[in-house]
Amino acid sequence: GNSVTQMEGPVTLSEEAFLTINCTYTATGYPSLFWYVQYPGEGLQLLLKATKADDKGSNKGFEATYRKETTSFHLEKGSVQVSDSAVYFCALRRSENSGYSTLTFGKGTMLLVSP
Amino acid sequence: EAGVTQFPSHSVIEKGQTVTLRCDPISGHDNLYWYRRVMGKEIKFLLHFVKESKQDESGMPNNRFLAERTGGTYSTLKVQPAELEDSGVYFCASSQKGRGTEAFFGQGTRLTVV
Numbered sequence: 729g730n731s732v733t734q735m736e737g738p739v740t741l742s743e744e745a746f747l748t749i750n751c752t753y754t755a756t757g758y759p760s761l762f763w764y765v766q767y768p769g770e771g772l773q774l775l776l777k778a779t780k781a782d783d784k785g786s787n788k789g790f791e792a793t794y795r796k797e798t799t800s801f802h803l804e805k806g807s808v809q810v811s812d813s814a815v816y817f818c819a820l821r822r823s824e825n826s827g828y829s830t831l832t833f834g835k836g837t838m839l840l841v842s843p
Numbered sequence: 844e845a846g847v848t849q850f851p852s853h854s855v856i857e858k859g860q861t862v863t864l865r866c867d868p869i870s871g872h873d874n875l876y877w878y879r880r881v882m883g884k885e886i887k888f889l890l891h892f893v894k895e896s897k898q899d900e901s902g903m904p905n906n907r908f909l910a911e912r913t914g915g916t917y918s919t920l921k922v923q924p925a926e927l928e929d930s931g932v933y934f935c936a937s938s939q940k941g942r943g944t945e946a947f948f949g950q951g952t953r954l955t956v957v
Contacts, residue, residue, distance in 0.1 A: 732885070764948075771847070772886075772934060772948035817886060830876065830899065831946065833886035 730755045734818045734834035741808055741841050749803040749837045751792075751818035759820040761785075761794050761801040762831070766815045775803075775816070813841045845869070847949035849935050855955045861923040864952045868917070868937030874898075875918050876938075876946060877910060881931040889933075892918060925956045 735750045753761065763775040763785070776785030781796035790805045801818060818834040850865045868875045877889040889908070890900040894915035903910070907926070912918040922929050932953050936946040 769950075771950035772936075774945055774947075777945075819886075830888050830891055831878075831886075832888070833878075835883070835885045836880075 730759070730820060730822060730832045732818050732820055732832055732834035734816075734837050736835075736837070737815075738838040738840050741839070743810055743841055743843050744807045745841075747803070747805040747808045747812075747839065749816055749818075749839070751801045751803065751834060753799050753801065753818075753820050755799075755820055755822070755832075757822070759822060761792070762819040762821065763790070763792055763801070763803050764817040764819060764833075766817070766836075768814070772817065808839070808841045810841045810843055813839055815839070847935055847937050847947050849933075849949040849952050851952060852950065853953045853955075855957060856925055858927055858956055859924045861921065862925055862954060864920045864922075864933050864935075864954070866918045866920070866935030866937075866949060868935070869947055871939070872937035872947075873915070873940040874938040874944075874946070875912060876936040877918070877920055878934040878936065879931050880934065880951075881928075886934065889920075922954075925954075927956050930954055930956045 731754045760779040762777045764772045765775045776787040778785040778794035784793045792801050792803045815836045815838050817836045819831045848867045875892040878886050880886040888902040891898045892912045895912050909921045932951040934951045936948045938944045938946040
């Protein structure tokens with residue numbers, strides 16, 4: 729079956745540090761990959777996505793590249809801010825051929841950024 | 844335009860009681876999904892409606908959970924009777940008709956069963 733594994737948290741960084749949150753997946757077919765973010769007190773928001781191998785998703789300074797050969801979709805940001813403190817979820821969407829889109833999530837990684 | 848809204852935001856109930864969660868999707872969104880996150884674990888898919896029909900309910904944990912979507916608009920998720928292991932955050936999401944469209948999530952309902 730489909731599964732997503734992401735690094736355990738919390739990840740604690742100082743402002744302006746480099747961020748990497750690892751995500752690997754297991755899936756049949758050709759899934760789309762996502763990073764969602766949940767800020768304190770808010771719902772899940774789509775941060776970025778990639779729909780095919782070698783695609784790079786990017787948003788708000790965050791990037792992730794769909795690596796089919798390593799089944800990975802690691803999230804990176806060059807310089808984090810205190811406002812980036814949140815829980816980050818890696819997710820995959822089953823192959824488009826399945827008909828409808830449901831998401832398989834990882835456990836989430838909490839990021840704490842201090843001034 | 845209003846986003847996905849969920850009611851209540853928090854609910855604390857005793858074991859054996861009944862709780863009903865409500866989700867109002869974005870207007871015009873045919874697809875509605877329910878997910879649940881148990882403390883410290885992954886967010887898990889529960890079920891998917893297309894309009895008023897259940898398209899996929901493979902994630903529903905057991906028959907104590909009942910989901911409905913009246914007239915293809917808002918949806919309710921009833922837990923009866925609630926057990927301790929039902930505690931968690933229940934998320935609702937909606938998306939437009941068609942394959943591959945983005946799902947928008949609500950803020951979630953935190954359910955605590957004591």
